[in-house]
Amino acid sequence: MDIQLNLINQSNDSNNSQIVIFQKNGANDLDDLPVAWRVIENLGLGDHHPFVYPLDMTVAAADSLGSYTPQLVAQNGQLFAVTSQSTGAALGLVGAASSRDVVEVRNDLRKGSMSACLYKDGHLLALKSAVGPQQLAVFQFKPVIWIGVAQEIEAGQVMNSAVQSAINTQISLLGIRSADIVMTGGGPGRDASAYRFALQNVTYG
Numbered sequence: 001m002d003i004q005l006n007l008i009n010q011s012n013d014s015n016n017s018q019i020v021i022f023q024k025n026g027a028n029d030l031d032d033l034p035v036a037w038r039v040i041e042n043l044g045l046g047d048h049h050p051f052v053y054p055l056d057m058t059v060a061a062a063d064s065l066g067s068y069t070p071q072l073v074a075q076n077g078q079l080f081a082v083t084s085q086s087t088g089a090a091l092g093l094v095g096a097a098s099s100r101d102v103v104e105v106r107n108d109l110r111k112g113s114m115s116a117c118l119y120k121d122g123h124l125l126a127l128k129s130a131v132g133p134q135q136l137a138v139f140q141f142k143p144v145i146w147i148g149v150a151q152e153i154e155a156g157q158v159m160n161s162a163v164q165s166a167i168n169t170q171i172s173l174l175g176i177r178s179a180d181i182v183m184t185g186g187g188p189g190r191d192a193s194a195y196r197f198a199l200q201n202v203t204y205g
Helices: 161-166
Strands: 003-009 018-022 038-040 049-051 055-064 072-073 078-085 088-096 102-109 114-120 124-129 136-139 142-152 171-173 176-188 194-204
Touching: 003 018, 003 161, 038 194, 055 088, 072 078, 072 088, 102 114, 102 124, 114 136, 142 161, 142 194, 161 194, 171 194
Parallel strands: 003 176, 078 102
Antiparallel strands: 003 049, 018 038, 018 142, 055 072, 055 114, 078 088, 102 136, 114 124, 142 171, 176 194
């Protein structure tokens, strides 16, 4: 069941800061950086922004020229593969993954690397680039989101390590059906406090 979330701005921020939401791939190599899944902008004081965290995922593959396969619905425990067809490269479900907690995408092309893309709610959540022939992209996510304030970030953009390290609030969604995420803190000048994000009005189910 999808989780209904509602971001509420009760901060002292008057700069219309960008609020970034992302997840960390538990199967990532250290060199892989997270993707900005959601970027919420121009959220005025007292305003709220509802959004959905779906349990369903989709996967796609992209070649080096920027062409993407259609997105396929994916579930944990599934293995997908990119193969060469008469009409070009194609992505398909080929069996079970090495663990029931991961989604895997394998490059079965004879030559050429590809990128594996994982989406939630139609937005890019994770990316594994330069997957060579017979290599695997592995995606594993706990029900945890990271949220914070950043600047000059676009949704779907890979975030650099400086941005990632500045965002240190994680929120567990385990067992949650709906909740408000209330943003407080901030403000101008020396009196500014750190931004804080906390769950309120939580419904479990």
